Amino acid sequence: MTGITEQRAALDHPMIAVPNHDELVEQLFVRDFKVFVHGELEPIQADIAKQEEQSLPPEAANSKVGALRERMEGHESFRTWLAMKRESQRQLWSTIGTSVERQADELEKLARIDNPRGSVRTDPDFAVPQYIKDGDIHLMPGGNAHDDGSIMQGAVMDRGGAVFMLGRNGGMLNDLRGQTAMAHALTRWPDMAPAKILDLGCGIGTSTVPAATCFPEAEVHGVDVGASILRYAHARAEHLGAAVHFSQQSAEHTDFPDQSFDLVYSCVLFHEASQAAVMNILAECKRLLRPGGKVVHLEVPLLHDNSDPWVELSGELEAQYNNEPNWRGALTADYSGLLAAAGFEDVMIGYQATSPAARQGPFRFGPESEGVYRSWFVASGIA
Amino acid sequence: MTRTPLPKAPNRLDAIAGNRPFDEQVLGMIVGLASEVTVLRARLDACERLLVAGGSLLPGAVDGYEPDAPAQAERETLRRSTMEKVFRPLREAAEAELHATTEQEQSQ
Numbered sequence: 001m002t003g004i005t006e007q008r009a010a011l012d013h014p015m016i017a018v019p020n021h022d023e024l025v026e027q028l029f030v031r032d033f034k035v036f037v038h039g040e041l042e043p044i045q046a047d048i049a050k051q052e053e054q055s056l057p058p059e060a061a062n063s064k065v066g067a068l069r070e071r072m073e074g075h076e077s078f079r080t081w082l083a084m085k086r087e088s089q090r091q092l093w094s095t096i097g098t099s100v101e102r103q104a105d106e107l108e109k110l111a112r113i114d115n116p117r118g119s120v121r122t123d124p125d126f127a128v129p130q131y132i133k134d135g136d137i138h139l140m141p142g143g144n145a146h147d148d149g150s151i152m153q154g155a156v157m158d159r160g161g162a163v164f165m166l167g168r169n170g171g172m173l174n175d176l177r178g179q180t181a182m183a184h185a186l187t188r189w190p191d192m193a194p195a196k197i198l199d200l201g202c203g204i205g206t207s208t209v210p211a212a213t214c215f216p217e218a219e220v221h222g223v224d225v226g227a228s229i230l231r232y233a234h235a236r237a238e239h240l241g242a243a244v245h246f247s248q249q250s251a252e253h254t255d256f257p258d259q260s261f262d263l264v265y266s267c268v269l270f271h272e273a274s275q276a277a278v279m280n281i282l283a284e285c286k287r288l289l290r291p292g293g294k295v296v297h298l299e300v301p302l303l304h305d306n307s308d309p310w311v312e313l314s315g316e317l318e319a320q321y322n323n324e325p326n327w328r329g330a331l332t333a334d335y336s337g338l339l340a341a342a343g344f345e346d347v348m349i350g351y352q353a354t355s356p357a358a359r360q361g362p363f364r365f366g367p368e369s370e371g372v373y374r375s376w377f378v379a380s381g382i383a
Numbered sequence: 384m385t386r387t388p389l390p391k392a393p394n395r396l397d398a399i400a401g402n403r404p405f406d407e408q409v410l411g412m413i414v415g416l417a418s419e420v421t422v423l424r425a426r427l428d429a430c431e432r433l434l435v436a437g438g439s440l441l442p443g444a445v446d447g448y449e450p451d452a453p454a455q456a457e458r459e460t461l462r463r464s465t466m467e468k469v470f471r472p473l474r475e476a477a478e479a480e481l482h483a484t485t486e487q488e489q490s491q
Contacts, residue, residue: 021425084410136393150387
């Protein structure tokens with residue numbers, strides 16, 4: 001079995017909350033339960049949907065997804081599958097939260113860094129964007145902006161993210177997206193040597209540290225909405241030997257000067273924002289980049305086949321029941337058009353092969369997805 | 384030092400059309416119980432392996448264990464009380480229906 005195993009020490013990084021015996025089994029149970037719900041229950045629902053689709057009346061053609069949803073909601077197994085999918089997510093946060101709280105004192109001690117290379121700047125007056133306030137993303141209790149003055153929410157997000165990805169995204173480092181974004185930049189611009197880099201929606205820095213590792217000479221910044229997750233991100237980056245400057249800001253409007261960056265990027269930010277925010281973020285990227293600077297946005301695979309009502313409905317359910325505020329919006333957007341409209345040139349969209357370490361490649365970028373986790377959607381361009 | 388506990392419930396949990404809240408409560412409890420049983424079993428397994436590794440238990444000793452008569456009697460009692468505790472609601476519901484049916488018969 002790849003991903004999370006029972007070898008605790010092998011998969012740790014210095015800041016991550018390490019589960020004890022029982023907590024680890026609980027986390028593995030959640031992982032296995034998710035695999036069961038996704039791998040065994042969900043395909044049956046897809047088959048039921050196919051059958052139901054065939055018998056939809058012709059007048060349903062204009063709102064196929066709505067009509068299909070109504071039919072599916074009449075099936076008890078559909079409702080149970082949905083409830084179980086959500087329950088798996090609630091169990092995930094519950095077990096992680098307990099484990100993090102048990103070791104709060106040790107984590108806080110670890111987070112006290114003498115002579116840090118990077119920094120963290122929080123803002124008590126920060127206005128949390130509405131799409132963050134509307135629902136806790138991924139059902140993480142308290143949400144991304146939760147702040148109790150500690151690093152706890154960050155510790156929850158880090159461990160939770162790794163388990164949520166079933167360990168398939170770089171184990172406990174959970175950093176394949178950041179590595180892949182950097183590998184994409186090197187694929188398109190092999191000799192690039194950015195002096196200043198910005199990661200938008202950096203979370204606990206899983207995508208930010210790879211930039212610092214890939215470009216050790218660069219000054220690397222990361223912004224996000226939550227003070228707790230940023231304090232944690234800072235401690236985590238320091239323990240991993242990366243100099244990163246984190247600040248609590250909205251990716252839509254930062255306080256950095258015009259034309260102050262050479263590379264601005266984001267990893268799976270757009271589907272957690274809003275359609276209006278995506279437009280603002282692209283405009284902000286353009287403002288922040290010096291002429292000739294590079295923009296890279298990485299997302300989960302786009303919903304290519306919008307003609308399949310079950311795929312559409314699944315997206316709708318994911319957005320509604322796992323609180324992904326802009327799931328469908330972000331995965332159906334015309335990124336070539338959006339980046340061009342924001343003033344970027346030489347825009348390319350496609351799929352970048354997943355990279356475990358940016359400098360080692362693979363430097364493979366093409367129009368077709370190589371599969372979930374094997375490649376990531378990327379839109380990039382030049383300011 | 385007192386610490387603010389982490390929040391336990393997420394903001395925004397939309398209702399699933401057609402599901403009674405109770406259905407979801409029951410499903411949630413079953414998942415929670417399955418998780419507990421999984422943890423218990425793993426812990427028991429760890430204990431057995433550690434005892435074997437430490438020489439306190441011979442490999443296969445638990446599978447080969449045959450309780451003597453008093454032990455069997457105690458284990459019977461344990462199993463019955465578990466059964467009674469877990470399935471009490473079913474027995475009570477059936478008894479209530481029996482009672483109602485009997486009263487109906489008698490009044491006719």
